[in-house]
Amino acid sequence: MLRTRRCGHEPMNQGTPPEELPTEVLDDVASAVRAEVTRVSRLPGGINGGAVRVQVAGRTDAVLKAAPRAHPHHLDETLRAQRVVEHMRGRGYPTPAWLAVGATATHVWQLMDFVDAAPASELTPSLVEQLMEIIELQAGQASEPYDHWSYAWRVATGQEPAAAGRDPDEAPEQSRLRRSIAGLSGYSPAVSALVERLRLVSADVPPPRDAPDMVHADLATPGNVLVVDGTVVAVVDIGNAGSGTRAIDLATLVWYCFKDPLLDDVRGRLWTRILDLVGGEGAAVLTAAHTLHMLEFPIRDGRDDVVPQVVERGHRALDELDSLR
Template sequence: MRDRSGAVRGAADGRGERARGHAVPPRPAPADAVTDTTESVVTELNVALGTDYRLVRQLPGGFQSSAYELSDVGPRVVLKWCDDPGWAPRVHRAAELVRRARAAGYPTPAWLAVGTTAAGSPYQLQTYVEGRSLADASSIGPSLARELIRISETQRDLVPDQDSNWSVWSAGVVFDGWDGVWDRVLGYGGEATDLLERYGALCRPYRDHALPVDDLVHGDLNVGNVIVDNGRVAGIIDIEAAGGGSRAYDLVSLATSATRDGAPAGVDELFLEAALRAGGRTVVAICAAAAYATIAEFVRDRSTYSQELVLDGARRLLELLDA
């Protein structure tokens, strides 16, 4: 059995700090702390880089940290920043993973600069990707789904270490109670709990199985993070949560996102079949269970509509797995 005792502690502040994966907003700074604004981050960035960027607009989307278009006399760029100083090590590590991913052909935007403000807020400046987000998955046909599946193959064997590892984190959440999220969702009652219990039963035979750890994992992949231009994938964004693990994690995430976000019938099956080929049933079950627990907690205080979409995705995946 693989030792899981702390392999994700470099994720941010500990077991529960961002290997949280799907969507956990940054913690607010203490009341007496100096806090950043987007304008102040742009000012510090300009001083650090000797540039003259100005804020153009906030880009749509982004549950965890917003993205902003900046411009100067050169090409358009995107600023992302977060007011959680504890997230800074993860952002700096992600910069190296972005470099590796792009070298392997993974279509994520280039990071032009990474830094930390005087108040401790991490930021990155990246190239602007032309196109539109697939927030509405109804336009994802089999051809686009297969393109995303081919892209996932570029993630193979890119992260030969266990820092910030999604496989380790997934097993820790499901079997060892990391972050307490599993027990919290069990306490919700209703279908949210019923589905988690079904995921628990699905995973129980795999407790002592070691999961693959060497692939690049985006960690927060959903159809809204895919930019499409002229019917082709132009970019995959919001990669700050990247780490090691099995690429099956991202394919499982795409499968549930396809269901939640309205992809045509059969697209979720294509993603799940690819996940099973990439990692096998053990990996898919454990990654899906951990991801569901996390997103179920994330939408707990959001709209009933959002909660129903998450339940739909989780229910559908269990159906496809005959579980």
């Protein structure tokens, strides 16, 4: 659930800026693809560095991203994302192909197709409608046991993994975020009141029983949507993809659709689809989980000016959902 914005590629956590990219990473990529790899330029955008446009000898340009090894399973998580990409591309999902994945002693890297398109500067009704159609391609396509649905329930309810009745495959980043979210109430009385309200709407909801769909987990961030003349040509930032309910991605779109009154109508259609998929209780859990994440990010980063906006939007989302349930 990390929020990053890039051009023509999927970002990774804690990317290494190209000027700091170790030579051994480029050498490892070249060895993997059996061709010379030449750095072209750093790609713009994003809050994490590390996306570099490269030329692979004898092929078109590609995008290389490298991140310092964050934990022992970092490469396994990247390989999981690669499998999700291959699975979904085989079903018409518009995400760039991953050409290679690998690791050195210090970094994990991925090489993918370069998409010559611009990231969307903002969501529009047309883009949201297109994304809703793309999300439907995720139906029944869960292929990896990386369950965002159960994780959202744990975040919303404050429950530990064992409370779900099984031992889920929770990634280190998910565990860290969940622990950080558990301490949000101490930030301010306004945040505490919102957290209490979010916990209350989720308190009696049982854990989800299945995770049938593929979940992108950051499809709604405009910079992760690449467009040409207003048409979506690719969605990126798929490194955190897994399984769950596609309503997770719809709920994320709802959050971003509060930014512009022109999106009010399409936001209503999003709510309707979410309620059709997971019902009122499920919608409450997904709204609570996403709001808690949106609180955690600025509080963690010390962006105190953003927190009141998140609090206001969180209450607005709950009010709107209450009127529809």
